[in-house]
Amino acid sequence: MNKQEFQGARSPRARWLGALLALLPLLAAHAARPVDPPSVELTRGTNNVVAATILDKPNLTHIKLRVDALLSGTAEEQEFAVRAEEGAFGDLVIGRRYLVAFTRVGSNDQFRDAKFLDPEGPRALKLRGGRVWTVFPDTPALRFLFNRARGDDQPSNRERLDAVLTLIADGGVRNQALAIEELYVRNELGPVFEDEDIDVIKAALSQPDLPVQLRQFLMDAAAKFPAGPTAPWLHEEHRKVLLRSGPTLDLVSAQALLAVTALKGLAANNDTKDLPVVLPMLGSNSPGVVREALAAAHAMDPPATLAAVQQQLESVMFEEGVNGVTRRLLERYLLGELGVIENDDAR
Numbered sequence: 001m002n003k004q005e006f007q008g009a010r011s012p013r014a015r016w017l018g019a020l021l022a023l024l025p026l027l028a029a030h031a032a033r034p035v036d037p038p039s040v041e042l043t044r045g046t047n048n049v050v051a052a053t054i055l056d057k058p059n060l061t062h063i064k065l066r067v068d069a070l071l072s073g074t075a076e077e078q079e080f081a082v083r084a085e086e087g088a089f090g091d092l093v094i095g096r097r098y099l100v101a102f103t104r105v106g107s108n109d110q111f112r113d114a115k116f117l118d119p120e121g122p123r124a125l126k127l128r129g130g131r132v133w134t135v136f137p138d139t140p141a142l143r144f145l146f147n148r149a150r151g152d153d154q155p156s157n158r159e160r161l162d163a164v165l166t167l168i169a170d171g172g173v174r175n176q177a178l179a180i181e182e183l184y185v186r187n188e189l190g191p192v193f194e195d196e197d198i199d200v201i202k203a204a205l206s207q208p209d210l211p212v213q214l215r216q217f218l219m220d221a222a223a224k225f226p227a228g229p230t231a232p233w234l235h236e237e238h239r240k241v242l243l244r245s246g247p248t249l250d251l252v253s254a255q256a257l258l259a260v261t262a263l264k265g266l267a268a269n270n271d272t273k274d275l276p277v278v279l280p281m282l283g284s285n286s287p288g289v290v291r292e293a294l295a296a297a298h299a300m301d302p303p304a305t306l307a308a309v310q311q312q313l314e315s316v317m318f319e320e321g322v323n324g325v326t327r328r329l330l331e332r333y334l335l336g337e338l339g340v341i342e343n344d345d346a347r
């Protein structure tokens with residue numbers, strides 16, 4: 001059986017798995033992208049936010065609270081327990097006060113619109129981006145965001161940005177996750193950034209343990225600051241992302257989305273000195289990253305990009321594990337179909 005016949009004989013299941021792997025970055029982006037700022041989302045509908053002192057941690061999945069103040073929703077009992085998945089409360093300290101967002105309402109996986117009083121009792125909610133359960137150290141900045149999330153008495157963009165920056169600078173993973181997500185969703189905060197505010201963002205990005213999704217949110221938000229994606233400090237951050245990750249990415253995480261953000265930033269700079277950083281990404285296992293790498297490299301140096309694509313295709317000619325979407329993307333570019341770098345079909 002020759003190479004072409006062997007490829008045609010691949011099982012439907014193998015082809016289906018290949019297509020699923022190609023779609024994973026897109027599915028992750030859709031699932032993780034917040035719709036509303038967390039301060040709004042956590043105070044809507046049947047959600048409740050209280051300032052409460054932790055009285056006890058009876059097991060790995062529950063904390064017992066005493067309500068000290070109601071910020072949003074209802075709190076029918078002075079003392080009650082809230083649950084989450086195992087390990088969600090490991091860093092919380094008995095005797096300290098936290099702001100806790102929770103719900104008493106459950107839903108059915110089959111019938112999403114069917115709501116009912118959860119027989120297991122109140123449960124904490126979860127931020128989409130940072131995968132953080134919604135129990136936050138109580139601070140004035142966080143109370144400000146929750147108290148002013150709704151209603152007619154809305155703060156100015158500068159006031160809200162000051163609260164967000166205070167929480168990001170705080171360094172605590174819980175408050176930082178909420179603040180970064182807030183900044184990412186609220187596009188109106190970007191234009192009011194001032195030069196001295198950038199140090200807070202730089203410090204957060206310098207944290208080696210900053211979750212990948214939050215790093216992507218923060219870098220995406222930074223592109224909307226007045227200096228835009230071509231700011232020298234952000235340009236260097238984009239380079240560092242790709243140099244650290246290399247072309248082989250964890251497709252189940254947000255790593256591919258972070259690489260796409262970095263490539264878009266380098267494309268905006270359009271500096272041929274970045275080609276040595278961009279061209280290796282043509283060998284990525286993520287079709288979406290390959291498409292962005294093609295777009296960035298083509299904008300910088302079309303002949304060099306064409307040569308690199310040809311070399312990449314030759315290097316994987318007899319490799320069975322190469323994603324079919326990626327292979328077709330490179331082949332179409334080689335044939336002069338520049339439309340492949342102008343749409344999102346490859347993601």
